[in-house]
Amino acid sequence: MRIAVIALGKIGLPLAVQFASHGWQVIAVDIDPAVVTSINAGRSHVTEEPELAAAGLSIRLAPALAALRVERLDRIDRALQAMRDPSYGTCALCGREIEVERLAAALETRLCGGCAGEAVQPRA
Numbered sequence: 077m078r079i080a081v082i083a084l085g086k087i088g089l090p091l092a093v094q095f096a097s098h099g100w101q102v103i104a105v106d107i108d109p110a111v112v113t114s115i116n117a118g119r120s121h122v123t124e125e126p127e128l129a130a131a132g133l134s135i136r137l138a139p140a141l142a143a144l145r146v147e148r149l150d151r152i153d154r155a156l157q158a159m160r161d162p163s164y165g166t167c168a169l170c171g172r173e174i175e176v177e178r179l180a181a182a183l184e185t186r187l188c189g190g191c192a193g194e195a196v197q198p199r200a
């Protein structure tokens with residue numbers, strides 16, 4: 077089973093690590109690129125909190141950090157950015173309307189299916 081943990085602060089990171097240390101596949105996301113980079117490099121920003129380090133969390137965090145896959149919310153950021161543009165929903169190459177199914181699958185897309193060279197499957 078997979079678990080997603082959103083935001084890796086004092087609660088989110090230890091929680092994600094606990095799931096990972098019990099063999100669950102954990103995907104964690106955080107909006108702070110510095111947090112994502114440090115965790116993906118095997119370092120925890122949370123263990124610098126004195127009370128957490130004193131509780132031995134830093135020791136338990138270290139091996140389980142390797143089991144975490146941490147991502148930044150770039151897709152959502154890009155989608156929100158794209159929606160601010162008045163031309164949102166219009167293909168950046170041909171100017172036609174982007175298919176609703178395509179936008180539903182990838183909110184941040186700027187190209188219609190034809191220009192992207194992808195087949196868009198209509199909804200049943």
Ligand SMILES: [Zn+2]
Pocket residue numbers: 167168169170171172187188189190191192
């Ligand atoms: Zn197009």
